[in-house]
Amino acid sequence: MRGIGQDNAAASADAYLAWWSLAGVDCVATDAPVNWLRPAPMAAPLAPLIKNESLPSAAPTDWAAFCSWLATDASQPERGWPGAPILPTGPLHAPLMVITDMPDLADIHAGTLLSERAGTLFDAMLRAIGLSRADLHVASLFLTRPPGGMVEAADLAAAADRMRAHVAIAAPRRLLLLGDRTGSALALNGSADGLRSFNHHGGIVPAVATIHPRLMLNRPAAKAECWRVLQCLIEERPK
Numbered sequence: 001m002r003g004i005g006q007d008n009a010a011a012s013a014d015a016y017l018a019w020w021s022l023a024g025v026d027c028v029a030t031d032a033p034v035n036w037l038r039p040a041p042m043a044a045p046l047a048p049l050i051k052n053e054s055l056p057s058a059a060p061t062d063w064a065a066f067c068s069w070l071a072t073d074a075s076q077p078e079r080g081w082p083g084a085p086i087l088p089t090g091p092l093h094a095p096l097m098v099i100t101d102m103p104d105l106a107d108i109h110a111g112t113l114l115s116e117r118a119g120t121l122f123d124a125m126l127r128a129i130g131l132s133r134a135d136l137h138v139a140s141l142f143l144t145r146p147p148g149g150m151v152e153a154a155d156l157a158a159a160a161d162r163m164r165a166h167v168a169i170a171a172p173r174r175l176l177l178l179g180d181r182t183g184s185a186l187a188l189n190g191s192a193d194g195l196r197s198f199n200h201h202g203g204i205v206p207a208v209a210t211i212h213p214r215l216m217l218n219r220p221a222a223k224a225e226c227w228r229v230l231q232c233l234i235e236e237r238p239k
Helices: 002-024 063-072 105-110 118-127 153-170 180-185 222-236
Strands: 097-098 137-142 174-178 195-201 202-210
Touching: 063 153, 097 153, 097 222, 105 118, 118 222, 137 153, 153 180, 174 180, 202 222
Parallel strands: 097 137, 097 174, 174 202
Antiparallel strands: 195 202
């Protein structure tokens, strides 16, 4: 009987130790204390993926070099869009620099900004304030038109910063911004009445924003608002 009891006790002890071993406790003590209530360590986070994209290069400060940079630099946001770029035109230090958002489809075909019906209305706007296209420096935030005319916020911010460098080189006496998208991208400071201050990379220039001629073609009532804005340019134009 004693042998059977000893065998049962040994089997019970083995089963007890096996249970604790399965529970993860396979020794009575260790040299260092263990906090069994601590949470399991988290896996190290994966390193973020780095996009292999070229960063926009710095804009040149010389006008000829700047135009070449616009036309050929691979970092420009328009490089993946269809159509040839429409570069800015007109003299430096012009009495007025006109900035639109992007070429219309008609502009892409004509190879010039503000063409066809919108251009005819624009020319009439200029005559009303005693100017012609030959007097102007004309440019657009984007050199060509993306599919659907939609741009990403990052591209719009890059184009706005590029335009600030452009204005610094062109050094016009005043700015006329055409369209809500242009005015929003090139955020103006000051009151909505009269000329406002536009900050560029070389200082400040008086600026005003108005409705794009393409919209006035379908909204004749907007011409009155546009004329109110243009009158600011007449009053402020140097004699």
